[in-house]
Amino acid sequence: MARIRLSALPPAASGVAGFSLGAAAMLLLPGGLANAVGLLSAGLGLAGSAALVRRNWAAEREQLLAGLGEVKVRLATNAIRLDAMGKRIDQLPMSEVDAAPARAMLNELTAEVGLLGDLLQQVATTLGDHDDQLRLVQDKLAAPPQAPVRAVVAERAPLRAPEPLVAIRQSPAEMAQARALEERVALISEALANGQVEVHLQPMVQLPQRRTRGYEALVRLRLDEKTLLLPEEFMETIEQRGFGPTLDALVLTRALAIARHLGTKEGGLFVSCNFSGATWGSSRALAALARILEKYHAHIGNLVIEMPQRVFRTLEPASLGLLGAMSANGVRFALDHVADLRLDPASLHDRGVRFVKVPASLLLAEARGAAVADIAAGDLAAHLARGAIQLVAEEVEDDPMVADMLDLGVGYGQGDVFSPPRPVRPEVFAEPEAAAPVSAPAPAPLPPAAEIVNYPPPAPAAPPAPTRVPFRDVLRRATA
Known part of the structure; x- marks a missing residue:
């Protein structure tokens, strides 16, 4: 039979076990002893659940920090590989035009790696600040309450002259300067x-x-x-x-x-x-x-x-x-x-x-x-x-x-x-204006018809005059 590891149990298991023992005690034991034992078992179960939650949270936090460290190491390794790849591209016998796209891609990848490194650093810094704040709160809660300090009045204390009050307010000139700023x-x-x-x-x-x-x-x-x-x-x-x-x-x-x-x-x-x-x-x-x-x-x-x-x-x-x-x-x-x-x-x-x-x-x-x-x-x-x-x-x-x-x-x-x-x-x-499309020139408008503007109708065109053809041309066509 495999051995049961307590650390592998969920946090709720302790609370369930405590409440079960408490219920069993209340049923089996007589009188007020049953109530006391039941409450004690339930309290112990809740305390165990809280302890398991804290332990699991701490383990998950350690795993997260370890994962962040591993990712940062891999990013640094990839940055070194990108740098080496850029040097190899510079050594290849290729023209500047052919090498420019590869260099641009490598530069973009290097920039992305740097941005990811910055984000990981911000996450780690935020986790550290969160832990510091939790530690301060826990220290304040764990500190023993201080006993009130009783003022001891000495008998027949000699009277002293009143000390001059220290001016804590700013001068009017300083206040006016700060307000203007x-x-x-x-x-x-x-x-x-x-x-x-x-x-x-x-x-x-x-x-x-x-x-x-x-x-x-x-x-x-x-x-x-x-x-x-x-x-x-x-x-x-x-x-x-x-x-x-x-x-x-x-x-x-x-x-x-x-x-x-x-x-x-x-x-x-x-x-x-x-x-x-x-x-x-x-x-x-x-x-x-x-x-x-x-x-x-x-x-x-x-x-x-x-x-x-x-x-x-x-x-x-x-x-x-x-x-x-x-x-x-x-x-x-x-x-x-x-x-x-x-x-x-x-x-x-x-x-x-x-x-x-x-x-x-x-x-x-x-x-x-x-x-x-x-x-x-x-x-x-x-x-x-x-x-x-x-x-x-x-x-x-x-x-x-x-x-x-x-x-x-x-x-x-x-x-x-x-x-x-x-x-x-x-x-x-100002934004440049879009060039207007070049259109074909519009045809000249036709003169209005005579019947529309009440002019008399134009006279019919005279038939063309007959053209005289020389006799030599007529003879040449007939003999052709």
Whole structure:
């Protein structure tokens, strides 16, 4: 006979056994002893059921955590295999056109693996927080009640002078400042909720001709007719409220509308836009923006997405996979907010970077020996050109600085000396009107009949006059 394991019994078995023993005791034992033994058996059965429930819950929780750990290990293994597969594809003797679909698929798979890893990490964190809260509640319930503390009044205690009260309220100036800050935060949140976002464009020109090659979309927030906020005045508030991805989606949609308009012009013009730090740090937000880009795939060729150098160096594998998928679909990137010149053109090109925007002051500081870099400022443009990357000098303020950039071989420039940011015309964001079908010209209307307009009927046409034929022609026909 097989041995019965108590741990394999369901939790309800203990309660049923306790109630059965209690009922049997009440039937067999006499008097009040039967009631006492029955109640005791039922209570023990319920306690055993509760203990089995707790044990089963703990065992299931341990199995869940073990399963989560195993899945995370498998995801990491699959990520390593995908990376190795990408390297093998790079080593295969195939053209870039044939390898692009495979790389795009691998990048998408890498992004999906990263998203699954993030979700598993969130589940494990939630379970840990739940266990901590349960432990705190159990500790409070298990703590012995504290005895009330009796106030002991000393006999003949010496009288002391009353201590001055400490002011715990804020001063009127601090209260007014806090109230003004709250009102400003409310105005910013309301303006963003109402979509009062404006995009101003600053041109990016080619040197030395100063011919416009592209534009940078700079976001502004309109509070009212006279108040227009710059990014440094509202970005911190928006990121604290968690509205960064929402703002980025609005800016990206408008940048794509501008790209659609530029696509109708000649010269290969483009528009660039920036994302907030919250978006770059969230693979979910990047995936949402990637879906917007897929929806407007026809205008991607006229769009460039700018990314800070600090963010580029700290991207997670999931975000890198999404960037790779965007690059394979035709999205170009620009590296901005460059703080040092340690740049690898081959690595940047593989990530889809086609522009590097360096402040003109940093280039001048390195050229004058005030900054330490791995490469001379005069050689940076040629160094990046080997990887098909254009060097852009931004924040160019005056004409002498333009001359310095030309001496350093910089091919593109951006700054107030060329043009300050200007608002976009509303018709740029309007949807293009569908072309009307070309129809055949309508026939000219016939003149009205005489009997309809009460004119006299026209005279009958005269018979045609007989045509005289020379005698030679008649003779030629008769003898033919």
